[in-house]
Amino acid sequence: MRKESLNFIYEHAKINANVVFIGSDLGHGILQDFKTEMPNQFFMEGISESHIVSMAAGMALTGSKVYIHTIAPFFVRRAFEHIALDVGFENLDVTLLCSGGGLVYGPLGHTHTMVDDFSILSSVPNLKIYAPADAPEAIASLQRTYDDTGPAYIRLGKGNEPSITKQYLKKDKSYLQINKNENSFLIITTGIMLHSAIEITNQLQNIDIIHYSMITPFNLDNELVKVLKSKTHVFILEEHLNFGGLKSRVNEVIINHHLSEIQVFSFNLGNQYIDKYGRQEDLFKDLSLDTESLIKNFKKILSPKSSHEF
Amino acid sequence: MSSFNFQEKCLQIRHDILDIFWGGQRGHIPSAFSLVEILVTLYYQKANLKRDKILLSKGHGCMALYAILSDLGYFPRSEFKKFCSTTGILGGHPTRKKVPGVEISSGSLGHGPSIAVGMAINLKSTKGNVYCVLGDGECNEGSVWEAALSANKNGLNNLTFIIDNNKQQSYGATEEVLPLEPFNDKWSSFGFNTKEVDLIKNPQCLKGALEQDLNIPTAIICHTRKGQGSKVLERNLNWHHLNGISAETFNQIRNSLTLL
8 A cells, every 4th residue: 555655645746736755765766756757846865754754844834735754663753752743733734654554564573563653643733643454545544634734644554455445435434334234243443454354254244344544533423323332242453552542542432422331352462562573464373363363262252151351 | 224223122132031031930031142142133134034934943042032023013012921821822932823923833952953944945946044043952952963964965055053052051061961062063064054153252243144155054153151141140050940030139130231
């Protein structure tokens, strides 16, 4: 979805001279056509994420619609104060398009994996947080940022995911509802975990799915509250630490709407940075977040004798 | 501007800074005082306020900025009495969306230079200049030097970093806390047309240094004194964080103000 996302920015820069792209020492030759055709809208700065975020703020303050791009943790962790103060608080038209969300860079270790971005960024004023599942949803998220004038963060997943969201996308909704069989069981996902959710429901056919591509603000309309009220079991899947992400938002909803009778089970990356090397799929297995383990655990929970806690 | 009296204006601004301080019973007077000649030069003598941008990156000197913006009619003096209160627009560090005339919110140091780079890139086509005022202590921040690298790379001849080199930071002398010398060489080596002006001996000389004579970004190191303009405050570190003073002490400071 990175390739499609960058192409979206390139195509929109062609039709809107205010669109500016800033990268932080990205891979050689990236967006070469953009650089050649629109050199005044293309900036490849050095390894200086804090600077780039505030430079983007300066450009937005003087009329630009800015898209900045690098690997997620280097914006989210290193440049946090610049995001919070110069972009978020000022409510500026800057979108942080970040690759490597979750465990994409698992082989490179904890400095490169982005396991706490929802949590860290959720306090930033005005910032919308997107975690699309595939390229069509990434493009839909980018379209929202293009139509909007405020700050946004887009977490891009591993790339090359099969396109699954296209048939469900609705322009006026930042979530997808899949199955809608009015079952008692519901999976709530964000980011690439939608792929696992669909695989699970292919095997365990009595489960509905709600997928959030925008988790901040967490848009829970009346329709969804109604859906939640009809559920006995809710399973939350997210490629994020146990706190501050989708689970926290869903729990908040459950408390605010007095839905405490729903049993909630959360499957995520646990409580700590991942102190292991490995490919994303191998780390998922290690953390029992692969589809096979998830199905096994779902079955245990849904069996009549279940007493498992997650 | 023919009748403009630089010295009188600076003295007036210092009096206004004291009024703001008295309104909130707090504020960094010495940090504001060392800025006065710099900001008076920019706002009254040099910048085209419709075209150029003046960014105060050392937000803790904001009382000098507030005094000038009010004098220029951006907001009424009645705000001075509400300094740092819930009913006012003026705070201990400036907020862009609250205070008319303030270009950027500041307070956390080291942000202004990067914002200035972004603005200078965009204003180049309209021949707009960006003046970013920073403290010498602020240059401890790594982001200042990231911005300096970028200003050089982007060939920003419309960007000027003006450093209020009052040689003091919160804990002590800048040269003891974290030495910056050779400061001029540092800026030069980052690709800046670097100049030094002595605003203690010659308070009006910044204007001449602001002429952009090379096709590269400019850094102007302004030699100042913390608390400049008041013999009571000058170079007395205790004043940096001193709040809630008596009327008698306040009057002592008021009476110590002099033309420079």
